[in-house]
Amino acid sequence: MPVYLDHAATTPLSAEALAALTRELARTGNPSSLHGSGRRARRSVEDARETIAAAAGAHPSEVIFTSGGTEADNLAVKGLFWSRSGEDSSRRRILCSAIEHPAVLDTVEWLERHEGAVVTWLPVDADGVVDLEVLRSELARDPGTVALVTVMWANNEVGTIQPVHRIVDLAHAAGVPVHSDAVQAFGSLPIDFKASGLDAMSISGHKIGGPVGVGALLLGRAVKLTPVQHGGGQERDVRSGTLDAASIAPFAAAAQTVTANLPAETARISELRDSLIEGVRANIPEAVLRGAPGEGRLPGNAHFTFPGCEGDSLLFLLDLAGVESSTGSACTAGVPRPSHVLLAMGLDEETARGAQRFTLGHASTPADVDALLAALPNAYERAQQAGMAGRESSIQTAGTVARHASGSSI
Structure with a gap:
């Protein structure tokens, strides 16, 4: 067997996640259906929502299930930008760290190319820590034109942890919402969404011992977000698509295990x-x-x-x-x-x-x-x-x- 030292890319299924996955794959039922099988699938999803919320320091209603961290990042960054600029067309600036994962980096660049976003790339020091003075200066320069700030909780390459609480304090003082890609941090650090003050936070299943193809956006209950995709409006009318109970249940099992230990x-x-x-x-x-x-x-x-x-x-x-x-x-x-x-x-x-x-x-x-x-x-x-x-x-x-x-x- 090879020695596996690439857990930041993906990590093996935990025993608890594998058991939940095996159990759910043997069942059927669309969580949106009203018959018995549908209600059972819905119970599985809602139990998982409560478990993940508890693990991440969030309210269950703040857990929006997605297909993974990339979708959660896209939903947060695009959704916040469209919502904020839709309310006020002058809000076109995005303040984003220069070391983001491509799921955020490419999304921000797409908004710049196609939606008229004006991007400020926040520099980092030699250790990879965001320069808070530049952030403070950019927020002070014209706070009414800033749509959002997005800074990852911990970097996927060099592992540097960002001062998320200080970033949130600076942005909120200027009336600007903050998103953080916490895909690498969740399951490795004590994460408390409520205590962080973040407006939106992305997490993923396969980084913590859950399956590939499932994640969540933690979204504050008062935060307005424009949907990226449309259909059934299953998740708070923010994210449409049939919920994958067979992946969500093991995601929750992995989250419970990793935070308990x-x-x-x-x-x-x-x-x-x-x-x-x-x-x-x-x-x-x-x-x-x-x-x-x-x-x-x-x-x-x-x-x-x-x-x-x-x-x-x-x-x-x-x-x-x-x-x-x-x-x-x-x-x-x-x-x-x-x-x-x-x-x-x-x-x-x-x-x-x-x-x-x-x-x-x-x-x-x-x-x-x-x-x-x-x-x-x-x-x-x-x-x-x-x-x-x-x-x-x-x-x-x-x-x-x-x-x-x-x-x-x-």
Whole structure:
């Protein structure tokens, strides 16, 4: 079995989620139907809504089920923008951090291209923390023209946690709603939607031990949102579509499990993370940890840049050695590109292209860390030999590295 160190991408189903999924898949019934099977499916959905609300510090009526974090982000950002600009056409500005997940980043850029949004990208410091003084200045400049602020709770690449409460305080003082993509934070940090003051917050099932294809937007009861899709208006007339009871129930089971065990799991995973970080530094002193230090980063995140090599090369060599990790960067049309997150943090392109993200989760063990530390030095040496493949496609790079590593003549 490979050693899996990419829990930030997706994490295995928890036992509780698997049991709920198996149970629900054996049943039938549309939650909107009035007969017995429909009512049973509705009860399952509403029980899950209450469970997720309790896990996230929200009221059940604030839980809007979606197909995942990406849909929740689209619904929040587009819905808030359209609602606010519809009430007042001068509200066209969006204040958005420069390190958002593409689910937010691309949505904001789409609104800029097609809906006349005026976007201010909020800069971050070298650790990836949003510059609050720039946010304060942008809000003060003309608060009546700001449609919304959107800043992720914790970054998916480097794991940096944002000062969400301070961001909300600044925005609300200017009368501006705030959305946060909390997909990486929920299940890893103590999250309380009500206490945060957020107007909207996105979460996802498969990041916490639930199934892929289900998530939720937590939306304040007084917050007005324009729907992105139309149909049956199942979720508060905000999100239409037949509710997927077979996915929602295990999502709730995973949420209940992860929040009930959060203090102990946070301590355990943080210890594993620190051991991983210390081991990487001991084996490869030139590797640089990126993101905020200590408690300023997610418990399961260890993101490094390795000088003199291409991150994709290192990834494939580790994969050949049985260790699965991530570069955390986008690859478009086969061309390796540096992470926009690392560039926003001030890294140059060559340094950013040496990125490697190791993320831990509920299934991680000390043996996983040991396996990485055993495989990493040789993989790094071979990745350096392969060099920075700046003009090669990622597919060509993968093939070259694999042949060098295995001695194959494929």
